Structure formats: C-alpha cells, structure tokens
Amino acid sequence: MNTPEDLEPLFQPLTINGLTLPNRxxxxxxxxxxxxxxxxxEQVAAYYRRRAEGGTALLITEGVGIDHPSSVGIGAGSAEGVPVLYGDKAIAGWKKVVSEVHAGGGFIFxxxxxxxxxxLPGTGPVPTAESISPSGTWGPTDRRTNAHAEYMEAYSTPHKAMTEEDISDVIAAYGRSAAVAKDIGFDGIxxxxxxxxxxxxxxxxxxNKRTDRYGGDMAARxxxxxxxxxxxxxxxxxxxxxxxxxxxxxQQDFDATIAETPDELGIMLNALTDAGVxxxxxxxxxxxxxxFADSPLxxxxWAKKLSGKQSMAVGGIGLSDSLFNSLSxxxxxxxKNYYEAAERMAKGEFDSLAIGRALISDPEWPQKVRTGQEPAVFRREDLGQLV
Known part of the structure; x- marks a missing residue:
C-alpha cells in the first residue's frame, strides 16, 4: 500500500544549471x-502565485509569443488573450507575474x-503578418487528431514557406525575447x-520538405x-x-514520430544539448x-539517457485520462499514478515532473498529495476560469 513517504523523491531539491529548486x-x-x-x-499574476504558494517549485508559463509579428494568432484560442513578451504593457505585466511568483516562494520560466x-492569417497582434512554416504546410489532414473538419480546413490552407531571411528573423526574435525575459527577472527560459x-x-x-540545410535527415531538421x-x-x-x-x-497527428529509433532521437537531443539546453x-x-519498441522506458x-541532461516527464499526472480524452x-x-512517477524518478529515469490540468483544478495539489489528502478532480469547465 502506498504512503505519502513513497512520494519523497518528488520533494527533493533539484539544481538546474546553478538554480536550486526546493522540489521536483x-x-x-x-x-x-x-x-x-x-x-x-494582476489576475494572471495571482493565478501563478497561488500555484507557487501551493508547493509547486517551478512555474512554466503558458506559451508566450516572441517578438516576431507572426508568432501568435487565433489558433491559440482567443488571439487577444494570448500573452506576448514584447511591448511596454506586456513587459510590465510579466514583471508583476514574476514578482508575485517569487513572493509566493516559487521560480518561473x-x-x-x-x-x-x-x-491563422489576419489574426493576432499584427494581423498583416504572413503565417509561416518551413514548407508552407500545416501537415496531413487524414491522421488521428481531435481537430474537427472545419478547423482542419481553415488551418490546412497553404501559407508562406520560410525563406532563409525569415528563418534568421525568427531566430533573432527568440533571442530578443529571451533577453527581455532575463531583464524582467525570470529564473530561466x-x-x-x-x-x-x-x-x-x-x-x-x-x-519539413525543405531541400536546403534546414531539411532532410534528422541532423538537418x-x-x-x-x-x-x-x-x-x-x-x-x-x-x-x-x-x-x-x-x-x-496536434495534427497523435501517432506522429519525429524519430523512429533512439539513435535518431539522440541526434536531435545532442544537437540541442551542444547548443545550450x-x-x-x-x-x-x-x-x-x-x-520505443523492446524497451519499457x-x-x-530516453531523453535523459541519450543526452546526459536532466529531463522532465509530463502527461496525465494525477488524472485518469489524457488531455484530449478528458476534454471530450x-x-x-x-x-494516483504519481506514486509510479515517484518510483520511476527514484530509479533515475527522469528528474522532474510537470503537472498540468491537475494544477488548474487544484493549486494546492503538491501539498495535498504530500500529506495524503485527496486533490480535486479535473473538470472541463475549470478551463474557463482563472482561480
């Protein structure tokens, strides 16, 4: 029978490149x-602070649009409601978020x-910007996905295939936004x-159907x-x-793979490790x-084994169904699969555990599971609230 003591691997400190977190x-x-x-x-800042006060050591924010005109649009939900990391008002807002999380005892990336x-073209903070991707395609439309027909019809319309100039512009935008994040006081990226x-x-x-240096085998991709x-x-x-x-x-294909074998995955992971991950x-x-087949890992x-770097596991922690199943x-x-997660962590499979929907429903999830209390269930309607 599991006891709260079995979860102690989740509550040990973790140091990532000099930053020490109080738990995993x-x-x-x-x-x-x-x-x-x-x-x-301020409501967003309070939302993140509550999770820090509830015992979550590291808060990774929702996706934040980088300083590039085509970074976000209606595809994220409400284009007006998706945060960005440029402009005086957004920067001031993020400073408040960071301050509140730090006051709550947490760290935030x-x-x-x-x-x-x-x-979608014509949406987002810069509606005139062209939507872009490496080859101008959203991807196949006949795969296993939760996207309905009207959605796929809208997004599968061809858009601009990126030029090398576009690629350079986007890379520079990531760098600018990272510099802003550091200046604001974020603890990592x-x-x-x-x-x-x-x-x-x-x-x-x-x-990625490119034939230049950005397309081809895994090293090029x-x-x-x-x-x-x-x-x-x-x-x-x-x-x-x-x-x-x-x-x-x-999202286009739940059964997709970028790497068919561990060796192929290792090529990507090692390239990113060499770059600074x-x-x-x-x-x-x-x-x-x-x-992968023939392995329980x-x-x-695999990320930890192949790269030699720390890794974070995520996916259905604390809940009976995956994201898309639970929405349907x-x-x-x-x-209580977090007991299995703690056991795997103790064996050295991974170093950190990312909690998603369970923390939307219950900001005190870490404190509750550590003390043997029952956390809240996840309800789809929780997604429409910021509590």
Missing part, C-alpha cells in the same frame, strides 16, 4: 487565454512560443518545440531548433537554465508510455 514539481505550460490585449493581468502553421508549432514543424518530416537555442543561450548567458519541450505526437521536457499524452527517460468526456478523475 513543475507546472506544465498551458495556454489559458486570459491576457486581454496580449498583456498578463516563460515558455517562448511561435505558433507557425497554427496561426522554456522553449516550446512540440505539438506541431513552428519549431516542431522543422523536426517533423511531414511538415534539427538545425533550426539548435540555432534558436544557441541564440537564446547567447542572449541570456551561460548560467541561466534553458528547458526545451519536444514530442513525438502532434540544460533540461528536456518530454511532452507525452501519458508520462509512462514506452517510447518512457520518452523522458468533460473531465478526469484523480489517478
């Missing part, structure tokens, strides 16, 4: 859409984000390289991501932690699902 729990990045005019409000093919957004579309062969990381590392210096989120699955955030729908364990059925019950 992080809040996973989750788009909320509660930033009117793309500016985080912004998740730098470019939507790529998930930005998180990079969104998953879920079918811009960086991920370079990694995925289905959306990893070049853009590595150059983004390198620009961020140059902007923030050697001692600020950088976390990179990657995934096999895409300190920790890999392995995004999965289920944190404990084996990543989940993706986060209206919620998810409490699932």
């Amino acid at each position: 729990l992080a809040m996973a990045p989750m788009t909320r859409g509660f930033c009117p005019g793309n500016v985080p409000t 912004p998740q730098l984000w470019h939507q790529g093919p998930f930005r 998180a990079i969104h390289g998953a879920s079918g957004y811009l960086i991920d579309t370079f990694l995925w062969p289905e959306t 990893s070049r853009f991501a590595a150059e983004v990381v390198r620009a961020i590392r140059e902007a923030v210096g050697p001692t600020m932690p950088i976390v990179f989120r990657f995934a096999q699955w895409k 300190d920790m890999f955030d392995a995004s999965t729908l289920y944190f404990n699902k084996p990543a 989940p993706l986060a364990a 059925i209206g919620g998810a019950q409490v699932e």
Whole structure:
C-alpha cells in the first residue's frame, strides 16, 4: 500500500544549471487565454502565485509569443488573450507575474512560443503578418487528431514557406525575447518545440520538405531548433537554465514520430544539448508510455539517457485520462499514478515532473498529495476560469 513517504523523491531539491529548486514539481505550460490585449493581468499574476504558494517549485508559463509579428494568432484560442513578451504593457505585466511568483516562494520560466502553421492569417497582434512554416504546410489532414473538419480546413490552407531571411528573423526574435525575459527577472527560459508549432514543424518530416540545410535527415531538421537555442543561450548567458519541450505526437497527428529509433532521437537531443539546453521536457499524452519498441522506458527517460541532461516527464499526472480524452468526456478523475512517477524518478529515469490540468483544478495539489489528502478532480469547465 502506498504512503505519502513513497512520494519523497518528488520533494527533493533539484539544481538546474546553478538554480536550486526546493522540489521536483513543475507546472506544465498551458495556454489559458486570459491576457486581454496580449498583456498578463494582476489576475494572471495571482493565478501563478497561488500555484507557487501551493508547493509547486517551478512555474512554466503558458506559451508566450516572441517578438516576431507572426508568432501568435487565433489558433491559440482567443488571439487577444494570448500573452506576448514584447511591448511596454506586456513587459510590465510579466514583471508583476514574476514578482508575485517569487513572493509566493516559487521560480518561473516563460515558455517562448511561435505558433507557425497554427496561426491563422489576419489574426493576432499584427494581423498583416504572413503565417509561416518551413514548407508552407500545416501537415496531413487524414491522421488521428481531435481537430474537427472545419478547423482542419481553415488551418490546412497553404501559407508562406520560410525563406532563409525569415528563418534568421525568427531566430533573432527568440533571442530578443529571451533577453527581455532575463531583464524582467525570470529564473530561466522554456522553449516550446512540440505539438506541431513552428519549431516542431522543422523536426517533423511531414511538415519539413525543405531541400536546403534546414531539411532532410534528422541532423538537418534539427538545425533550426539548435540555432534558436544557441541564440537564446547567447542572449541570456551561460548560467541561466534553458528547458526545451519536444514530442513525438502532434496536434495534427497523435501517432506522429519525429524519430523512429533512439539513435535518431539522440541526434536531435545532442544537437540541442551542444547548443545550450540544460533540461528536456518530454511532452507525452501519458508520462509512462514506452517510447520505443523492446524497451519499457518512457520518452523522458530516453531523453535523459541519450543526452546526459536532466529531463522532465509530463502527461496525465494525477488524472485518469489524457488531455484530449478528458476534454471530450468533460473531465478526469484523480489517478494516483504519481506514486509510479515517484518510483520511476527514484530509479533515475527522469528528474522532474510537470503537472498540468491537475494544477488548474487544484493549486494546492503538491501539498495535498504530500500529506495524503485527496486533490480535486479535473473538470472541463475549470478551463474557463482563472482561480
């Protein structure tokens, strides 16, 4: 029978590139859409502070649009509600968020984000900007996905294939936004390289059909991501932690893969490690699902094994259903799979655990599970509130 003492591996300190966190729990990045005019409000600051006060050591923000005109749009939900990391008002808003999280005893990284093919033309802070991706395609429309037909029809319309000038502009924008984040007082940088957004579309062969140095085999497809990381590392210096989120699955295709074998995945991870990544955030729908045949190791364990860097596991922690299943059925019950996560962490499979929907529903989730209390269930309607 499990006891709260079995969860102690989750509550040990963790040091990432000189930054020591009091425990191994992080809040996973989750788009909320509660930033009117793309500016985080005092309510947003209070939302993050409550999670810090509830015992979550590291808060990774919702996706934040970088300083590039096509970084965000309606594809993220409400284009007006998605925060950005440029402009005086947004910077002032983020300073308040950082101050509140620090006052609550936590640490916070912004998740730098470019939507790529998930930005609809004519939307976002700069409606006149062209939507871009490596090859001008959203991806296949006949795969397993939760996207309905009207959605796919809108997003699968061809858009601009990036020129090398576009690529340079976006890389520079990541660097500028990282520098702003450091000036604001963020404790590290998180990079969104998953879920079918811009960086991920370079990694995925289905959306990267380029024949130049940014397309082809895994080494070439990893070049853009590595150059983004390198620009961020140059902007923030050697001692600020950088976390990179990657995934096999895409919103366009739940069964997608960017790497068919561990060796192929290692090529990407090592390129990003050489560029300056300190920790890999392995995004999965289920944190404990084996990543490759003939091995029980989940993706986060492979990330650590192949790169030699720390890794973060995420996917269904504390809940009975994955994200998309829970949205379709209206919620998810409490699932005490965090005991399994603690056991895997104690074995050295991964170093950190990212909690998503469970923390939306219950900001005191860490304190409750550590003391043997029952956390709140997740309800789909919780997504419409900022509490």
